[in-house]
Amino acid sequence: MSNGKKRKKRPAGTASTYRAPAKNAAPPRRGLLDGILAPRTPGASPMPRLRSSLARGAATVLAIPWLLLGIPVTMLVVWSLLVTLGFQGPFTMMGVTFAIPPLTTFTDAQLAGKTFRATVGATGFASAGPGLLGISSLLLFHAAAGAVVATVSVEKLRTGSVSMWAIRRASHVVRTTAVVGFISLGLLIAGNVLAAFLGGIGLIFGLIGSMVVGVYLFGFAPAIAADEERRISDTILRSVRVARMPGSANLWLAVGYVLVALVALIAPLPGASVGVTPTITAWAVAIVVNVMNVIVQSTLVYRYLAVAPSVSDQPVPRKARASRR
Amino acid sequence: MAFALVAAPAAASSISSGGPWLQFQGDAGRTGFSPQAPAPPYTLAWEAATGLGDATHVSGLPVPVLTDTLAIVVGREEVTAVQIGDGSAAWTLPRALGPSSPPAVTDDELLYLEGGGDESASASATPSASTGPSATPSTSASRSASASSSAAAESPTTTTSTLVAIDLATRKRLWTMPLSDVSHTGVLVTGDLAIVGADDGTITAASTRTGEQVWSVDVGDHVLPPMSATGDLVFASVRPELRQTATLVALQLNDGSQRWRYEPSGTVLDLGASTAAGDTVYVVASDSTIRAVSTADGSQRWAASLYSPTAGSPPAVSDQGVFVTDQSGTVYSFDPSTGAERWRFATNLFAVSGPIVTPDALLQPTSNGTIVAIDVASGHQIWHASASDSVVIGLAATPDLIVATRTGSSPGLVAFAPDATAATEDITSPTTADPVGLMVGWLAAAVPITVALALLGRPLYRKMGSPDLATDTDDDIVDPWESDPEDEA
Numbered sequence: 001m002s003n004g005k006k007r008k009k010r011p012a013g014t015a016s017t018y019r020a021p022a023k024n025a026a027p028p029r030r031g032l033l034d035g036i037l038a039p040r041t042p043g044a045s046p047m048p049r050l051r052s053s054l055a056r057g058a059a060t061v062l063a064i065p066w067l068l069l070g071i072p073v074t075m076l077v078v079w080s081l082l083v084t085l086g087f088q089g090p091f092t093m094m095g096v097t098f099a100i101p102p103l104t105t106f107t108d109a110q111l112a113g114k115t116f117r118a119t120v121g122a123t124g125f126a127s128a129g130p131g132l133l134g135i136s137s138l139l140l141f142h143a144a145a146g147a148v149v150a151t152v153s154v155e156k157l158r159t160g161s162v163s164m165w166a167i168r169r170a171s172h173v174v175r176t177t178a179v180v181g182f183i184s185l186g187l188l189i190a191g192n193v194l195a196a197f198l199g200g201i202g203l204i205f206g207l208i209g210s211m212v213v214g215v216y217l218f219g220f221a222p223a224i225a226a227d228e229e230r231r232i233s234d235t236i237l238r239s240v241r242v243a244r245m246p247g248s249a250n251l252w253l254a255v256g257y258v259l260v261a262l263v264a265l266i267a268p269l270p271g272a273s274v275g276v277t278p279t280i281t282a283w284a285v286a287i288v289v290n291v292m293n294v295i296v297q298s299t300l301v302y303r304y305l306a307v308a309p310s311v312s313d314q315p316v317p318r319k320a321r322a323s324r325r
Numbered sequence: 326m327a328f329a330l331v332a333a334p335a336a337a338s339s340i341s342s343g344g345p346w347l348q349f350q351g352d353a354g355r356t357g358f359s360p361q362a363p364a365p366p367y368t369l370a371w372e373a374a375t376g377l378g379d380a381t382h383v384s385g386l387p388v389p390v391l392t393d394t395l396a397i398v399v400g401r402e403e404v405t406a407v408q409i410g411d412g413s414a415a416w417t418l419p420r421a422l423g424p425s426s427p428p429a430v431t432d433d434e435l436l437y438l439e440g441g442g443d444e445s446a447s448a449s450a451t452p453s454a455s456t457g458p459s460a461t462p463s464t465s466a467s468r469s470a471s472a473s474s475s476a477a478a479e480s481p482t483t484t485t486s487t488l489v490a491i492d493l494a495t496r497k498r499l500w501t502m503p504l505s506d507v508s509h510t511g512v513l514v515t516g517d518l519a520i521v522g523a524d525d526g527t528i529t530a531a532s533t534r535t536g537e538q539v540w541s542v543d544v545g546d547h548v549l550p551p552m553s554a555t556g557d558l559v560f561a562s563v564r565p566e567l568r569q570t571a572t573l574v575a576l577q578l579n580d581g582s583q584r585w586r587y588e589p590s591g592t593v594l595d596l597g598a599s600t601a602a603g604d605t606v607y608v609v610a611s612d613s614t615i616r617a618v619s620t621a622d623g624s625q626r627w628a629a630s631l632y633s634p635t636a637g638s639p640p641a642v643s644d645q646g647v648f649v650t651d652q653s654g655t656v657y658s659f660d661p662s663t664g665a666e667r668w669r670f671a672t673n674l675f676a677v678s679g680p681i682v683t684p685d686a687l688l689q690p691t692s693n694g695t696i697v698a699i700d701v702a703s704g705h706q707i708w709h710a711s712a713s714d715s716v717v718i719g720l721a722a723t724p725d726l727i728v729a730t731r732t733g734s735s736p737g738l739v740a741f742a743p744d745a746t747a748a749t750e751d752i753t754s755p756t757t758a759d760p761v762g763l764m765v766g767w768l769a770a771a772v773p774i775t776v777a778l779a780l781l782g783r784p785l786y787r788k789m790g791s792p793d794l795a796t797d798t799d800d801d802i803v804d805p806w807e808s809d810p811e812d813e814a
Contacts, residue, residue, distance in 0.1 A: 059786045065782075068778050123590060273671070274671040278767075
């Protein structure tokens with residue numbers, strides 16, 4: 001690892017530190033979507049159980065006072081900026097400030113439509129430009145927030161404390177989280193297209209499905225980027241492989257998280273109406289929802305760190321998988 | 326369908342001319358302005374059940390019109406009039422099933438549309454019968470001297486609409502004029518012309534006296550919202566087929582020829598109902614904007630953004646401003662000449678109908694059954710009351726009453742009278758910035774939550790101990806070392 005932090009060593013005596021020259025056949029040629037569609041890694045999952053992961057995620061987040069303080073402070077700053085730019089609510093959209101994409105992307109599109117508006121009658125790029133600029137800005141903000149949460153969680157889990165390293169490291173991680181955000185935007189667009197074709201069922205399978213897929217497949221990317229020095233494409237493909245580890249219950253985690261977060265977003269909670277001065281209860285609900293978001297992010301970080309040495313760098317070839325059976 | 330005439334004989338001879346709110350939004354311009362309407366606060370005066378239908382059966386735009394003595398509304402399968410003084414039943418006429426739309430009253434006639442089939446939510450599973458007349462529009466009206474009961478029998482459930490004129494005193498059908506398609510526009514009366522639009526884009530003008538067609542023109546794809554008129558022009562919003570821009574077309578009243586056609590810039594898929602006042606016509610657009618257009622040449626005078634899209638209701642216009650409400654229930658006041666926003670008030674109650682204006686207040690019906698009064702000068706909410714357990718659809722005003730149509734468990738009419746003893750209020754819009762309130766709310770929520778979570782976190786973290794990240798693996802893991810030759814040896 002090149003981030004200067006201690007890295008888990010292979011237990012002494014379990015294997016040689018010598019790595020033989022590759023006698024095996026060259027890795028099979030990888031297909032276009034092999035990273036996603038290749039057979040799953042066989043065997044039982046080394047991933048911690050869901051309940052213990054969530055507990056560890058919560059303990060990690062709650063043990064970082066600066067992160068806890070940073071959540072409401074960031075929300076206040078963001079809300080004040082948005083109101084200055086013309087946004088007037090609903091305040092419940094702030095519940096995704098620290099959410100995992102594509103949940104953030106979903107609200108960014110709505111938020112940008114109400115805040116970054118073209119002049120009346122504009123056409124062409126002048127019409128779409130402000131909205132695109134707004135979505136991009138919000139996407140980058142969420143990327144930065146996600147990067148900070150990931151690096152802070154990694155450092156806390158690795159070393160038991162948090163230092164400025166997390167912030168410095170986040171500046172590297174933000175590239176990965178930004179790419180994940182743009183991929184999520186594409187997923188949402190695809191989900192909307194599906195919803196348009198399939199109607200009500202499409203809304204469920206398209207829109208919600210695209211969010212679940214995004215969280216499921218790319219939720220580990222910030223943790224990987226924070227913990228390891230990899231290319232962005234490798235990081236994302238590795239996230240997919242981690243997500244697809246059998247028996248890990250990652251899909252259930254994604255489904256549950258998306259449903260809970262969506263309910264918090266669209267339910268008539270305090271702050272669900274138009275207005276620029278949220279009530280105490282609206283603030284309280286939004287802060288708690290964001291703490292939940294950070295806990296889930298930290299949970300994903302913990303789950304990744306627990307299995308990091310076990311994740312292969314290449315998708316397991318189909319032949320190799322069959323030969324092990 | 327069984328038609329039955331339910332009439333109150335006492336009301337027959339009490340019709341007077343020159344009623345206060347004779348058509349949708351009070352006048353041909355659809356300004357929604359009642360210069361003599363009472364000021365809030367109000368108290369409930371009376372309620373009257375009519376056949377508008379509950380929330381699943383109501384369709385179209387069943388808004389009231391008011392004469393000096395009657396409040397009239399077009400329901401699903403009937404036209405109902407109640408005494409405006411106390412809400413008691415005056416008469417009910419059968420009507421071929423169809424979407425409700427605004428009627429209009431002339432000196433001695435009531436003009437309304439009937440037929441078109443069931444478009445309510447309840448009809449989606451069971452489409453209505455189609456036994457209607459020919460879809461070909463007639464060039465002359467069919468006059469009928471028969472009693473209304475027999476005339477009604479000639480108007481079964483249809484897939485097209487028919488313009489009907491009845492004598493307000495006798496309730497006999499004077500004439501009918503079949504249209505080429507279903508009409509949702511309601512009836513616009515200006516001068517001696519009754520003008521209606523149809524979904525197929527046809528706009529037809531007929532003489533209110535004889536029912537003779539004066540002119541009929543095809544302006545485009547669909548004419549759906551109510552039309553407006555001022556001077557020698559009538560204005561209609563034309564909804565295009567997909568991927569085209571909606572237009573506002575101005576037609577000459579005398580022959581229906583096109584004076585101009587306004588095509589809004591930007592991506593505008595639809596326009597709402599227009600309001601004509603003086604030399605300007607105002608219309609909301611699907612891109613969450615309101616546009617002011619010169620009646621002289623169709624040039625755009627100004628345009629302003631709204632926070633959310635509207636339901637397409639016409640803006641209300643008085644000498645104090647142009648008022649429009651978006652779907653989220655935010656009411657806006659604009660300067661009529663410049664388009665500068667004067668104030669906005671977020672009711673946070675969904676609105677499907679537009680506001681009306683009195684000299685003192687703007688009245689906004691909402692989807693949760695509340696009517697909200699907003700001071701036109703300050704933009705503050707000064708009164709509100711519940712008129713229904715469901716949607717309040719439309720409002721009308723007389724010098725003594727505010728009358729509303731409502732759906733829900735008691736569909737029909739409800740009237741409010743001024744009551745100086747009733748409670749008033751002075752509520753600032755939640756869209757008004759309050760930095761102190763913002764900080765107080767934030768501090769009151771953020772500090773305790775952060776402290777509580779931090780206090781909870783320390784012992785929790787200690788109890789759980791450091792994570793043993795290295796021991797969470799098992800043996801059946803594929804990693805690059807598993808095929809190491811030394812291991813195999």
